[in-house]
Amino acid sequence: MTVKELASLLGGTLQGDGARDIRGVAALEKAGPNHLTFADSERALEHAAASQAGCVLVPETATLGGGATSIAVKHPKLAFVRAVEALCPARKPEPGIHPSAVVAADAALAAEVSVGPNVVIARGAKIGTRTRLDAGVVIGEGTEIGSDCRLYPRVVVYPGSRIGNRVLLHAGVVIGSDGFGYVMAEGRHHKFPQLGQAIIEDDVEIGSNSTVDRGSLGTTIIGQGTKIDNLCQVAHNVTIGRHCVIAAQTGIAGSVEIGNDVVMAGQVGIADHIRIEDNVQIGGHSAIFPGKIVRRGSVVWGSPARPIVDYKKQQACLAQLPKLMDRLKELARRAGNGG
């Protein structure tokens, strides 16, 4: 694809040599003469001017010095995503069912479904058009999966789960496993029924080896467009809204309610029954303890998490604490002398 063709595809303004041949993409520091790259910060733009890149996607407001070839677009990173879709299309597997797969007679597979080796699909499952189940995936009884999904190797979906369209579940993800609930009586823990469902809405992506439990009596829901990183835990009866971003190793305990557009950094812990409203941001390694409501748009950090201004002030004070102690002792000594 030439730079000119790319500019036309992306609806951007070409500057420089439109005839250049672009064959792939690379990060700015590694881009060569046949690579497309992007620069969306002042620092990146400086580097871009000196880069070997065949073409750089830049913001409309920027001018790239040094005779480099560029395409100015509204949103360089988004344009880069689209260019990659055109330049490096994901190879589709040939649809069909691998002979080693074990598919129940009454499972309903739509057109162009791809079922890899050793996949197991239980009774009553429904798989939508063009969905791809990689090697070793296990689909429980009565599960419904939409179209254009990809379940990477060894994903397990427990019976009765519902998965939307364009969902990506990475290797080792478990959907719909039993929640962690017991009744302590007569000196032992009796397992509380885990009869509910796990629902994963459209456009969700979940990272490797993460786990999402089914509802106990209710439902666990991960809302449309939400993205969850590796090794996260979503407990029973949790509701997560739309377009949230939840980084690795975060754990969300039972019956938590999370709004839309919430962002959590890695290793966050949310205790059970917490409510987190829309647009909240939670810093890494934070913990939110029982009984809290985190209000719309708050930015919180720490363990226990508090508004980021307070968190930073507290950290600053903590750093001064040893000196403060010495000073206080001195004051006390003087006061004693003076008294």
Next chain:
Amino acid sequence: MTVKELASLLGGTLQGDGARDIRGVAALEKAGPNHLTFADSERALEHAAASQAGCVLVPETATLGGGATSIAVKHPKLAFVRAVEALCPARKPEPGIHPSAVVAADAALAAEVSVGPNVVIARGAKIGTRTRLDAGVVIGEGTEIGSDCRLYPRVVVYPGSRIGNRVLLHAGVVIGSDGFGYVMAEGRHHKFPQLGQAIIEDDVEIGSNSTVDRGSLGTTIIGQGTKIDNLCQVAHNVTIGRHCVIAAQTGIAGSVEIGNDVVMAGQVGIADHIRIEDNVQIGGHSAIFPGKIVRRGSVVWGSPARPIVDYKKQQACLAQLPKLMDRLKELARRAGNGG
């Protein structure tokens, strides 16, 4: 089943319409006229009076207003568990070995064992009566598993492990993997032998993608009736007592000794060689650092964890710290002026 039959089954006292037909269970807020539910708090009892539920299990001391039908029992939640067992019995798989399973010639499978598709059972393994191995489970050489267990899809049990009766291991659990031990010498880490065993006693349940390492020279033991949530790590040579409850993403380092009836919330970290005595409770996101013994019945929280009273006092002080700083500066200024 009628309400009257349920009351008789649960040994409770019926109030209201015993002829009602109960076909399923639901949470209090969602229960309809054919649902059984339960109410075991004052707030739940208030809701219950106005609920559409066909029947509500209530404590013996409670009276439910509004003409609702109820059964009074000693322990409503436990009675609910038992009612569910009667109303919604888990469907048993047909016993037998799926033709795609790979079972060693000398593996000993007891009566009514169910072996799913693509299960692998290595030499010398023994599987007890009615135990169910779901799709893709891998049982290592010489492993012994008791009766009435269920290993969900893709559980891996390393060679030589021993698993009791009625054990539930959820999808992706790994039992008996190598502990994390090395000898640093000659500029590199030499793997320390991991020759010991992992033992999971009766009635243990372990959540999805959790890992339990084998002993290095000794044994890792998870005691009878203990429940472990998703994504937990139990390291080599750990001993966990009976009836403990360990929530998600908790990690227990090597050679830790944990007593009976210990409760840990989520994301707790226990450093190696710690001793935690019976009936200890540890708050979420807490860390217990090397060299500690946590005494019988303590309730601890924080990182590092301390008695909950101290933890709360400290948190209160921390919140006041910025003000304290200002005050101190003021005092110092005055003292300086006065001096």
Next chain:
Amino acid sequence: MTVKELASLLGGTLQGDGARDIRGVAALEKAGPNHLTFADSERALEHAAASQAGCVLVPETATLGGGATSIAVKHPKLAFVRAVEALCPARKPEPGIHPSAVVAADAALAAEVSVGPNVVIARGAKIGTRTRLDAGVVIGEGTEIGSDCRLYPRVVVYPGSRIGNRVLLHAGVVIGSDGFGYVMAEGRHHKFPQLGQAIIEDDVEIGSNSTVDRGSLGTTIIGQGTKIDNLCQVAHNVTIGRHCVIAAQTGIAGSVEIGNDVVMAGQVGIADHIRIEDNVQIGGHSAIFPGKIVRRGSVVWGSPARPIVDYKKQQACLAQLPKLMDRLKELARRAGNGG
């Protein structure tokens, strides 16, 4: 093997009965008359004198009382590792491809490779000499794996990954899954391309259910001889140096650079783009937040992590904080009275 033969094998100095027959190894407290064990601390040496062990490996400087049989060596624990290799050699599987494995026609398998049941090897993959792939392992297209590796059951390697020699990947490990990167635009998260590679160098060991993402445009690298425990997360574009030791449930965010010989205890969190230089040690449950460089040889602890001296001082101050508050109030009262 006799004690005399062992002494000769290990190049150590025999004291006591060289004719004793050693058939296995055990921990010091459990060693019987046919067991080899080791003692490398003063306390262990005291116990060793009274032990039933057939033979004890001791430091060259030590003398074991009580008529016990011992071999004095430079490094008892390392000698023990070597003795175990001789006394308890790991049983090699018979090489060959299990008939249930699904191996692409153009995959290149070197001599003596062992491929277990239900393994899937995609097009263009290369597997080195004597490497062992256990049941259910999935090897993505174009992946290269060196010789003498062992991939335990259900490991998944995404396409295009590169794995060195003598690498051990435990059950459920995922290598090369997509990094967690999105472009927020037009009200939703667009998936950023994850086209890079994951490279695992020689002699790396990774614990059960850990995950290592591929680079987005660049490469994720785990350096030679580094050891990673269970349930760890290594994000996209991370570089980890040689001979690091990273304990369980640690998470390393995107583009972090870690030097050589770094040690991290369990549940550590490293925010994105952090640089950690050689020989750094990080205490358990610590968090390192954005924008930090942790300098060569530092020992840090806490959340946020700080030099261990400061961390300990701060913790000591924190413990005194409630008393300090009371004292301050008293001072303020007096100052008020005096003013």
